Amino acid sequence: MKKLLIAFTALFAAFTLAACGAGKSADNQVVKVGVVGTDDRIWDSVAARAKKENINIKLVHFTDFDQPNAALKSGQLDLNAFQHFYFLDQWNKANHGTIKSIGKTILAPIRLYPGKGVKSLKDIKAGDQIAIPNDPTNEGRALVLLQTAGLLKLKHVALPTPNDITDNKLKLKIIPVDASQTARQLTSVAAAVINNTTAQDANLPANASIFVEPVNKDSAQWINLIAANAKDVNNKTYKKIVAIYQTQATKDVIKKAYGTSEIPAWDIKLK
Incomplete structure (x- = not known):
């Protein structure tokens, strides 16, 4: 009985340590974000700041505009950030999707x-x-x-x-x-x-x-966004990423990298 008790205690301790390790891993969650193109200057900055919040953002690059939504819908991605509201609406209609916006990012006039x-x-x-x-x-x-x-x-x-x-x-x-x-x-x-x-x-x-x-009231539909599957719209980690994105620090990166060609749009006033 004594040997059995010692073995059980050791097993319980190992299980407890494993559980603690799993908790730490969860705190350093990897979030896969789908993007189009190769210019990551904004997201590199967001990722660096997110890492301080124990969130590891992994960018997944695509060249085709349909792929990031298909990958998000199928669960290959956690989020994507490449499209505007109109594109998302049309994609959902055409593909029976339920992808939702969880935060505005930029307005990029063509x-x-x-x-x-x-x-x-x-x-x-x-x-x-x-x-x-x-x-x-x-x-x-x-x-x-x-x-x-x-x-x-x-x-x-x-x-x-x-x-x-x-x-x-x-x-x-x-x-x-x-x-x-x-x-x-x-x-x-x-x-x-x-x-x-x-x-x-x-x-x-x-x-x-x-x-x-031109940038005016008709531009609202062209505002870009961070998107998630409908089931994840209230995910706390994803909301934290949006909050990290929608900051003055990101505005500073946008201005330095792109001048006025991209406009921070989460608090924009369109007339």
């Missing part, structure tokens, strides 16, 4: 960049080609940008397609391509509508663009 022989809007001539992203959300956003720039007119619809062009006096040829390929088209087209992530990866400075999407 831009029209010049291609061969073009230095300003005035240089775009009859019959020129303009590349735009081909995913439904960014395609519509790009067409609205071209309308705002005075290059064409569209039907009044929520998200236009090239078929909704009603006036194209210059007979411009709109070339939809994968968003990640828009910057590469600049060697063969007059201009291309390029989102910030792709422009950054292509080392295109914001001031090289010839037209910028």
Whole structure:
């Protein structure tokens, strides 16, 4: 009985130590965050600050805009941070998803960049080609940008397609391509509508663009966000990551890295 009691005590002590170890591991939780592109300056800063809160953020990179939501839905990711509200809404509808926003991040106006022989809007001539992203959300956003720039007119619809062009006096040829390929088209087209992530990866400075999407009350749908599965919207660790992101320290990183090309949007006032 004495030997049995000693063995039981040793087993209980080992179990207690293991439990303590598990608790420590939980305190240093690894959170996988899906992002698009290779520029991690904002998230590197957030991750460094999160580590002080015993949260280890692991960035998972994607090149395709549909992949991070699919990976989040399937449980391969804990969070993702690459999309705006409109894109998320459309993706959920198309994929029977229940992904939710748990916090706003930035507003990144899209831009029209010049291609061969073009230095300003005035240089775009009859019959020129303009590349735009081909995913439904960014395609519509790009067409609205071209309308705002005075290059064409569209039907009044929520998200236009090239078929909704009603006036194209210059007979411009709109070339939809994968968003990640828009910057590469600049060697063969007059201009291309390029989102910030792709422009950054292509080392295109914001001031090289010839037209910028206006920021106004219509911009709310284009605010980027941190997303989680519906079951995780109240997860304390994920909420802490959002709180770490939405700080003056992050604003300082954004300003230093991107100037005015990306705008902190968690407390923005749109008019």
